[in-house]
Amino acid sequence: MSQNKKLPVNRISISLPDELQSELDAMVASRGFESRSQAINDMLRQHLVEHKRQTGDQVMVGTITILYDNRTRGLQKTLADLQYRNLDEVISSLHVHLMNNQTMEVILVQGPAEKVQAIADEIITQRGVITGRMQLMAALIPPVHPLGGKKEET
Template sequence: MNEKNKKPPVNRISISLPDELHADLDAMVAERGFDSRSQAINDMLRQHLAEHKREKGNEVMVGTITILYNNGTRNLQKTIADLQYQYLDEVISSLHVHLADNQTMEVILVQGPAQTVQAIADEIIALRGVITGKLQLMGAIIPPLHQRTPARGQ
């Protein structure tokens, strides 16, 4: 087996659960289609750890800012685009979809120190015309796509 296909070592732990929580866990595992309780608990732990890292504020993380806004609000789309350009180092990409009732959903892919990305999300979500928004961060990063090199003759 080559290095890429090598599975990382795992540690086994034992936990005790009240009957009701155990039943709720098994129901969730079945409803969401997890292969096992371990897989479900791994997913929950990753989410909690990502939230902990976000609160800590100094870890580089990747995530999305999802907003729903009224596209009839004067200059809102331009303001959102300008903010994304202002934070060019953190904003990787964005996608917007026009919905019914003059609403638009926009998903902005971001990466950077959690505290910085949280500040960007807060600034966007607080704009007049934004109906709701949420930042979702994960404890992962996007590898650099290209290394900047000086232009010829410089």
């Protein structure tokens, strides 16, 4: 969509305690939002995505980010096998070797929120994984190639 076109908006009014409004204004300034409305839109989108994630079946895109001890015997193979078993949901992964025998891996996923949460839980709970987190967004990755061998129309 062109940036020149504005989507229709609805105006609402909210009441905030002084302290909460002061904190909101400080966050707007420190993060560089153009307005309170822009900041509140961002917060609402994040909250709605989290709600959709918790309710389970909407297809979403996101990342599973983990930090693990690369000395843990068999962990890298286990992680690769888990990703391979979930090829429909695991789009790609990237890992970076860090200091102190640690590796950070970012796994790009897409699928029903409940399914990708189960994949994230299985990955994050592996012995040797130090920490992990899944971040989902209510968006989709376009198909990488036309399905069924059909030529893409231009």
